[in-house]
Amino acid sequence: MDAQFNFFMPAEILSGKDIVRNSETIFSLLGKRCVIVTGKSSAVKSGALKDIVFALENAGVEYYIFNKITENPQTATCCEGGKIAREYGADFVIGVGGGSPLDAAKAVCVYAANGDIENDEIYTKEVKNPPLPLVLIGTTAGTGSEVSGVSVLTRKDGKKQSVSGKNYYAKYVLADPKYTYSVPAGTTVSTALDAFAHAVESYFSKKHDFLSRKFSCMALGEITPILLKFLNPDYTLSEDERDALYFASLYAGFALNKGGTCFPHGMGYALTEDYGVPHGLACAVFIPAFLKEAKKGDSEGYAEIIKASGVSESELLKLLESLCKADITIPIEKIEEYRVRWATLKNFKNSPTDFGADDGASLVYNLFG
Numbered sequence: 001m002d003a004q005f006n007f008f009m010p011a012e013i014l015s016g017k018d019i020v021r022n023s024e025t026i027f028s029l030l031g032k033r034c035v036i037v038t039g040k041s042s043a044v045k046s047g048a049l050k051d052i053v054f055a056l057e058n059a060g061v062e063y064y065i066f067n068k069i070t071e072n073p074q075t076a077t078c079c080e081g082g083k084i085a086r087e088y089g090a091d092f093v094i095g096v097g098g099g100s101p102l103d104a105a106k107a108v109c110v111y112a113a114n115g116d117i118e119n120d121e122i123y124t125k126e127v128k129n130p131p132l133p134l135v136l137i138g139t140t141a142g143t144g145s146e147v148s149g150v151s152v153l154t155r156k157d158g159k160k161q162s163v164s165g166k167n168y169y170a171k172y173v174l175a176d177p178k179y180t181y182s183v184p185a186g187t188t189v190s191t192a193l194d195a196f197a198h199a200v201e202s203y204f205s206k207k208h209d210f211l212s213r214k215f216s217c218m219a220l221g222e223i224t225p226i227l228l229k230f231l232n233p234d235y236t237l238s239e240d241e242r243d244a245l246y247f248a249s250l251y252a253g254f255a256l257n258k259g260g261t262c263f264p265h266g267m268g269y270a271l272t273e274d275y276g277v278p279h280g281l282a283c284a285v286f287i288p289a290f291l292k293e294a295k296k297g298d299s300e301g302y303a304e305i306i307k308a309s310g311v312s313e314s315e316l317l318k319l320l321e322s323l324c325k326a327d328i329t330i331p332i333e334k335i336e337e338y339r340v341r342w343a344t345l346k347n348f349k350n351s352p353t354d355f356g357a358d359d360g361a362s363l364v365y366n367l368f369g
Helices: 024-030 048-059 075-088 099-113 119-123 185-204 210-229 239-259 263-275 279-284 287-297 299-309 313-323 332-342 357-368
Strands: 012-015 033-037 062-066 092-097 134-138 150-154 160-164 172-175
Touching: 024 048, 024 134, 033 048, 033 075, 033 099, 048 062, 048 092, 062 075, 075 099, 075 119, 075 150, 092 099, 099 119, 099 134, 099 150, 119 160, 160 263, 172 239, 185 210, 185 239, 185 263, 185 279, 185 287, 185 299, 210 239, 210 299, 210 313, 263 279, 263 287, 263 332, 263 357, 287 299, 287 313, 299 313, 332 357
Parallel strands: 012 172, 033 062, 033 092, 092 134, 134 172
Antiparallel strands: 150 160
16 A cells, blocks of 8 residues: 655644634734625625624724625736735735635735736736735535635636645635535535545546545545435435535545646536536536546546445446536537647646547537537
8 A cells, every 4th residue: 555645735724613703813813904805695694704703803803805706706806806905904814705705815815915916917927925814714515725725716818727836825724614504505516516526536636645535535425425415406404414515525625735636627617617507517517427537547546436435336427427417508619619728738637547638529529519
């Protein structure tokens, strides 16, 4: 057994009931002013924003709420948030919400400390100054963005692209799964599929190691039984199941932090950009094909993740077939555009076999042509 691994995840993770309301000491240590980066609704509906404000006011910290973050956050919006944080004199940033606000908050911290970087330049310019300290608070069980050094943003041309590295980690993660209790069923399924995809893709990625695979297996063992419940469209998750799903998304995030994603995520971006398919579902529709490739390249690893899922191979594939459906039609000319785009995509190169852009285009044609 090859038990070698490297692990880097500098955020301090604090979890438990009411951890945010009880974190005034952390906030006071970080400074006197902060910017809260979020969207229009999830932080409010979940109760997370109320708890943050409670703790900040008890700590005597002034705050500005920047709530312009939408799904697939734009680099321009994040740059605006960074400018506001800089002009406000913020000492730190709090990101709260699903994957989009969390990813956006990472970028806001970089823009705030580096006024010479604007919009899409975040992909090309050197980050000369350390970003503002960041606290992340998740309200969905899926992205694992809380614990990764990756920020997925949308360029001026509408294309999604990630930026990553030491500048994109949180300083603190405050993990309270109660904030996921108000998430609608459809969103819960999509975000759970995203976490499932993170676990599977990172397991087979060329950058995986012993420890990241253990995190993947832990995540799959929690996520798969809960996904089975969603075969009944009327099923309502219990709070214990919500808790398990949230922490499983963090386990998958740990795995993702090491292994990264493969071709399902690279291809899924296109379905989200052009057809509005929710991110988790957009990636998961390609997971059955990815598993087929993975089995060819690593039969022992494939057997391990089937075992970790707690169901048989046929049951797992049937589950994915039932949940991973997108009712869209993609014209030939669009598929050809994707073929060109995917030829240089790093997600393909990180995949376990030589599945390339031509294979991806053929897969999209078979599924949606």
